[in-house]
Amino acid sequence: MKTLANETNPLTYEHSTVDHSYRTLAEVAALGGKVTRLRIFIEGSMVDVSYLHATLPGGQIVTVETSTLSIRTPFMLKSNLIEWAKEQGVFAKGMGLLDEHNWSVLR
DSSP states (O other): OOOOOOOOOOOSGGGGGGGEEOOHHHHHHHHHEEEEEEEEEEEEEEEEEEEEEEOOOOOOOEEEOOOOOOOOOGGGGGHHHHHHHTTTTOOOHTTTOGGGGEEEEEE
């Protein structure tokens, strides 16, 4: 029998309120935005980023492009996020990317 997925930190706003015009992490940083939602799916050693949202200073929630983000294992999650942010020319910690209270993990 397969167990149902378990999600931590469920979404508190509607996806319909998000601006789905993709921005890079660097663009979000230049606009003064911060990462406010990182949804991760983990199954065994596989990790997939479902989506990444950021909130701009005016309160607008935007989707951040993650096509170049590669997470090799759950154990390398933070180091891979730091590496990806560096590639984009921003600091992962300063952007809120490493703040686990922003993460939603689906297992």
